Amino acid sequence: MAGANLQKPIWEQIALETFQKNFYIESPEVSSRPEAEVQEFMAARGITVQGQAVPRPLFTFSDCPFPDPIRAALAQQGWQQPTPIQSMGFPLALSGRNMVGIAQTGSGKTAAFLLPALVHIAAQPPLRLQDGPICLVLVPTRELAQQVQEVANTFGLVVGVRNVCVYGGASKANQIRDLDHRPAIVIATPGRLLDLLEMGRTNLRRCTYLVLDEADRMLDMGFEPQIRRIVDQVRPDRQTLMWSATWPREVQSLARDYLGEFVKVTIGSQDLTANPNITQHVQVCQEWEKEHLLYRLLPQLCYTGAKILIFAETKRRVDEVDRQLRSQGYASLAIHGDKQQSERERVLAQFKGGYAQLLVATDVASRGLDIDDIAAVVNVDFPAQIEDYIHRIGRTARSHKTGTSYSFITAKHAKLARELIDLMTATGQEVNPRLYDLCGASRDYARSRANAPRQHRGGQMHQPPLPPPPPRSIQRPPPTASVLGRSP
Numbered sequence: 001m002a003g004a005n006l007q008k009p010i011w012e013q014i015a016l017e018t019f020q021k022n023f024y025i026e027s028p029e030v031s032s033r034p035e036a037e038v039q040e041f042m043a044a045r046g047i048t049v050q051g052q053a054v055p056r057p058l059f060t061f062s063d064c065p066f067p068d069p070i071r072a073a074l075a076q077q078g079w080q081q082p083t084p085i086q087s088m089g090f091p092l093a094l095s096g097r098n099m100v101g102i103a104q105t106g107s108g109k110t111a112a113f114l115l116p117a118l119v120h121i122a123a124q125p126p127l128r129l130q131d132g133p134i135c136l137v138l139v140p141t142r143e144l145a146q147q148v149q150e151v152a153n154t155f156g157l158v159v160g161v162r163n164v165c166v167y168g169g170a171s172k173a174n175q176i177r178d179l180d181h182r183p184a185i186v187i188a189t190p191g192r193l194l195d196l197l198e199m200g201r202t203n204l205r206r207c208t209y210l211v212l213d214e215a216d217r218m219l220d221m222g223f224e225p226q227i228r229r230i231v232d233q234v235r236p237d238r239q240t241l242m243w244s245a246t247w248p249r250e251v252q253s254l255a256r257d258y259l260g261e262f263v264k265v266t267i268g269s270q271d272l273t274a275n276p277n278i279t280q281h282v283q284v285c286q287e288w289e290k291e292h293l294l295y296r297l298l299p300q301l302c303y304t305g306a307k308i309l310i311f312a313e314t315k316r317r318v319d320e321v322d323r324q325l326r327s328q329g330y331a332s333l334a335i336h337g338d339k340q341q342s343e344r345e346r347v348l349a350q351f352k353g354g355y356a357q358l359l360v361a362t363d364v365a366s367r368g369l370d371i372d373d374i375a376a377v378v379n380v381d382f383p384a385q386i387e388d389y390i391h392r393i394g395r396t397a398r399s400h401k402t403g404t405s406y407s408f409i410t411a412k413h414a415k416l417a418r419e420l421i422d423l424m425t426a427t428g429q430e431v432n433p434r435l436y437d438l439c440g441a442s443r444d445y446a447r448s449r450a451n452a453p454r455q456h457r458g459g460q461m462h463q464p465p466l467p468p469p470p471p472r473s474i475q476r477p478p479p480t481a482s483v484l485g486r487s488p
C-alpha cells in the first residue's frame with residue numbers, strides 16, 4: 001500500500017515550534033444578542049451543537065472577523081449571509097477548536113473551513129524552502145478536490161495564498177512541479193498524497209490545520225488506512241476539522257482517535273441528512289418499466305431547459321442510457337470512472353456551460369459535483385446505499401435553491417425502503433404508499449411513520465409520483481437537442 005515506508009514520527013521526542021491557532025474575538029454585536037434570540041436562530045436553521053464552551057453563531061458576514069480582501073471577495077460572490085454550517089463553523093474554526101461538521105452536501109461547508117484556514121495561514125511564519133503546506137484538505141475524489149480548489153482560488157488568491165490539488169489519474173510530474181512552488185494549502189486524495197509523501201516531494205511538518213472532507217465517503221471508499229497513515233504524519237497539537245454528511249460508527253471512531261476534544265455541529269437531522277429543499281419523488285417499479293418511465297418523465301423536465309442529472313448503476317448502463325437518450329434526440333453527455341480524467345473534465349465543463357441539458361453518471365458524480373443550476377436528479381437505478389441517495393439528490397437544490405428528485409426503485413433495493421421512508425418522512429416528503437409494500441412494513445409501522453412529526457412543505461405528490469404531463473405541444477425534446485446531442 002502507498003505510504004508503507006512512511007515512519008510515524010515520535011512526537012514526544014521532537015521539539016515542536018509553537019504556533020497560533022486562536023484568532024477569534026467575539027464582536028460586541030454578537031456578545032450582546034439576547035440568548036433567546038441566539039436559540040431561536042439556531043432552532044430555525046436546524047443547528048445543534050455538542051461540546052464545551054461553544055462560541056455563539058454568527059448571524060451575518062459583518063459578525064465574522066475576516067480581513068478586508070476576504071470580505072470584498074464575499075461581497076463579490078453575492079453571498080448575503082453565512083449558511084447555517086458557516087454560522088457555527090466560522091467562530092469554531094477561527095478559535096482554533098477541533099470540530100466535526102455534520103451537514104448535507106451543498107451546505108457551504110467548503111468556505112466554512114477554507115476562510116478560517118486563510119486566517120490561520122496568514123498568522124504563521126512564512127514557508128521556507130523545504131516546507132510542506134500549512135493547511136491540508138483530504139478529500140475522497142478528484143472532482144471534490146477540484147471543487148475545493150475553486151473556492152480556495154476564489155478566496156485564497158485575494159490574500160496571496162496559493163494552493164495545489166493532488167489526486168490520482170493525473171500527471172504526477174505536474175503536481176510535483178506545483179508543489180515546488182510551496183503552496184500553503186494542499187488539497188489531496190489520500191493515495192496520491194501518500195505517494196508524494198513517500199517520494200519526499202512534500203511533507204507535513206508545517207501542517208497545523210487539517211481538514212478531512214466527506215469523511216464518511218472516504219471511509220466508504222476504503223481510505224481509512226491511508227487516512228490514518230497521513231494523519232500520523234501531522235503534529236498532534238494541530239487543529240483538525242472533520243466534515244461528513246452522516247455520523248456512522250466508523251466516522252465516530254475516526255473522530256475519537258484523531259480529534260481529541262472536539263465540538264460537533266449538526267445541521268438538520270442527527271442521522272442521515274437530506275436537503276429539505278429537494279422535493280423527492282419515488283416510483284416503485286419493475287426493471288423493464290424504467291425506460292418507459294424515464295421517457296414519460298423527461299419531456300416534462302426538459303421543456304424548461306434546466307439541467308438534469310441522471311444516475312445509473314454501472315458504467316455500461318450509463319453509456320447505454322446516454323446512447324439511447326441521444327438516439328431520441330436529447331442533448332446528453334456521460335461521465336463515469338472509465339473515462340479519462342481530461343474527458344471527465346471536458347464533459348463536466350460542457351454540462352456546466354449548458355452545451356447539454358442531460359448528464360448521465362455513475363456515483364462518480366454523486367459527491368463533490370457542484371453545479372448550481374441542476375434542477376432535477378433522476379435515479380434510473382437506485383443506489384446501493386441510502387447515503388449515496390442523499391449525495392446523489394444533493395446535486396440539485398445547491399445553496400439556497402430548491403430542486404426535485406425522481407427515483408425508480410425495484411424489489412432489488414427493497415432492503416433500503418425502510419431507510420428511505422424514514423429519510424423522506426424526516427424531510428417532510430409525502431411517501432409513496434407502495435414503498436411500505438416494498439419493505440414489507442406492517443400497517444402499524446406505516447401508520448406510525450405517517451403520524452410522525454414532519455416539517456411539511458405543502459402538498460407533495462402521493463401516488464403516482466411523477467408530475468402531470470405538460471401540454472402536448474411541448475412534449476418533445478428541446479429544440480437544441482439534436483444539435484447538441486453529439487457524443488462528448
Ligand code: AMP
Binds near residue numbers: 079083106111372400
Ligand atoms: P459547498 O457545500 O461548500 O459545496 O457549497 C455549496 C454551494 O453553496 C457552492 O456553490 C457555494 O458557492 C455556495 N455557497 C457557499 N456559501 C454560501 C453563502 N454563504 N451564501 C450563498 N451561497 C453559498
